[in-house]
Amino acid sequence: MGTYAGPLPTDTRTRRSVVLPPRLRASWHRSARYGLSVDELHPVFTGSVDTGSLLYECGDEVLRGLQTTLANEPVSLMITDSDGLVLSRLSHDKSILRSLDDVNLAPGFYFAERNAGTNGLGLALADRAPSLVRADEHYCTALHGYTCAAAPILDPVRGDVAGSVNLTTWSDSSSELLLALAQAAAGNTSALMLARGMGRQSRPAPRGEVFRVYADSRQVRPAYAELSVPWRRAVAEARGAFERGGVVAVVGEPGSGKTALVSLARRELRRERLLSARPPAPDNVEPWLALWAPELGKDSTCVIVSGVDVLPAWAATELAQLFGEVRTTDGRLQPFVVTAAHHEAIPDDLRPLVDMVVEAPPLRDRPDDVLPLARHFARRDWGRETDFTPAAARALSTYEWPGNVRQLRQVMRRAAARATCIDVRHLPAEVFASPSRPLSRLQALERDEIVRCLTEPGTTVARAAARLGISRATIYRKIAQYDIKVPQRP
Numbered sequence: 001m002g003t004y005a006g007p008l009p010t011d012t013r014t015r016r017s018v019v020l021p022p023r024l025r026a027s028w029h030r031s032a033r034y035g036l037s038v039d040e041l042h043p044v045f046t047g048s049v050d051t052g053s054l055l056y057e058c059g060d061e062v063l064r065g066l067q068t069t070l071a072n073e074p075v076s077l078m079i080t081d082s083d084g085l086v087l088s089r090l091s092h093d094k095s096i097l098r099s100l101d102d103v104n105l106a107p108g109f110y111f112a113e114r115n116a117g118t119n120g121l122g123l124a125l126a127d128r129a130p131s132l133v134r135a136d137e138h139y140c141t142a143l144h145g146y147t148c149a150a151a152p153i154l155d156p157v158r159g160d161v162a163g164s165v166n167l168t169t170w171s172d173s174s175s176e177l178l179l180a181l182a183q184a185a186a187g188n189t190s191a192l193m194l195a196r197g198m199g200r201q202s203r204p205a206p207r208g209e210v211f212r213v214y215a216d217s218r219q220v221r222p223a224y225a226e227l228s229v230p231w232r233r234a235v236a237e238a239r240g241a242f243e244r245g246g247v248v249a250v251v252g253e254p255g256s257g258k259t260a261l262v263s264l265a266r267r268e269l270r271r272e273r274l275l276s277a278r279p280p281a282p283d284n285v286e287p288w289l290a291l292w293a294p295e296l297g298k299d300s301t302c303v304i305v306s307g308v309d310v311l312p313a314w315a316a317t318e319l320a321q322l323f324g325e326v327r328t329t330d331g332r333l334q335p336f337v338v339t340a341a342h343h344e345a346i347p348d349d350l351r352p353l354v355d356m357v358v359e360a361p362p363l364r365d366r367p368d369d370v371l372p373l374a375r376h377f378a379r380r381d382w383g384r385e386t387d388f389t390p391a392a393a394r395a396l397s398t399y400e401w402p403g404n405v406r407q408l409r410q411v412m413r414r415a416a417a418r419a420t421c422i423d424v425r426h427l428p429a430e431v432f433a434s435p436s437r438p439l440s441r442l443q444a445l446e447r448d449e450i451v452r453c454l455t456e457p458g459t460t461v462a463r464a465a466a467r468l469g470i471s472r473a474t475i476y477r478k479i480a481q482y483d484i485k486v487p488q489r490p
Helices: 023-033 054-069 092-103 120-127 179-196 230-245 257-271 283-294 313-325 365-381 390-398 404-415 441-454 459-470 471-483
Strands: 077-081 085-091 131-134 147-155 159-171 210-213 246-250 273-277 301-305 336-340 356-359
Touching: 023 077, 023 120, 023 313, 054 077, 054 085, 054 159, 054 257, 077 092, 092 159, 120 131, 120 313, 120 390, 131 179, 147 179, 147 246, 159 179, 210 246, 210 283, 230 246, 230 257, 230 356, 246 257, 257 273, 257 301, 257 336, 273 283, 283 301, 283 313, 365 390, 365 404, 441 459, 441 471, 459 471
Parallel strands: 246 336, 246 356, 273 301, 301 336
Antiparallel strands: 077 085, 077 159, 131 147, 147 159, 210 273
């Protein structure tokens, strides 16, 4: 699992032999596939750089602090966005700045892997992991004079890659501490973004869970099998592709039920063992592959690889090779399914293997599914039937559900623990407010307290204001500020 098989690209064979570790070797292959020249470097230039973003503000501040400790070192410090666009570049060494200008490693230029071949920041973004590229490990000879250490900056709320920190020095300079400094700067930037991003909590890092999916008729019906037309249409599309023996990619928003859709479509077609593998942290890819790869090739087994759009690029390359080689005992290609946020996000190595793309519709586009799913989750989690007051039913059905089905299940797990007939007072405040506006912890507490008072039986706006110790004008202003919508009781 740890190596990338196959020869190096044809146009690199004239260069002296370079021993490359698996990640760099896979990156060279991708660079060749992009059609990049080994002798010329022509990164894309954009005339505008977003210097007003939270990423730029925090990253630039962290690098300026680091720059003071490297005042006498020939090191250039850079911040890029998630597309490899260089946003900021700092250095006290004028000679290295002039040299970097010659190869266009400067603000306004894209240095992602597909623009500049194998390089530190490009590899860090592609693999979502800290990366060190020395001298002739660079794909393009124009970069052989440098050593680049880079680390991805993770968005502290969404958990995806927001950009990277890149430290570049001369190839003959000591680089032992360079990668550690890049990692520390990336971590500090993410922490500063969290502190200034209205105090929101960061999303847990991926853990690479591998589990069996159970989808027998007792569990799925009627919660998934008898839902709205958009859902049934998506299931039918997937089932049709499976009947033709095709490989399916299911795309959609996080929590929209992509794995459930696959499970239902395949169980309607045939009973088989379904194994779902969620994406791991970048440094746990090899153990993750070793955990479930032995299941490939077994008859009546279908593997669902979730979130391939967040896999490191080298892992996607090995995955494509693995799926292309493993066959069942009767010689058929091993059935598998991948999921991603959208079709364009499927890695280039996996995309040619996909025969059909099916979109899992978000929950906000199928409001008629909310209550059946809510009852199903309450029954599965608490083993009892649950009903709703008209006001609670309206609140659930009209909410936009930015977290989709996953968010609905979390809401129902809490609400159904409190009552068998759920009223608005049993629902969390998030259901009554606009989901698009991020709040600080203090603001969230204030909003939740207002909603709690407004949803108490028999409470009017005036009584809620009195209970909170504020004026009616203030509570109306707060209701508008937080976009609170509490359904009226009949």
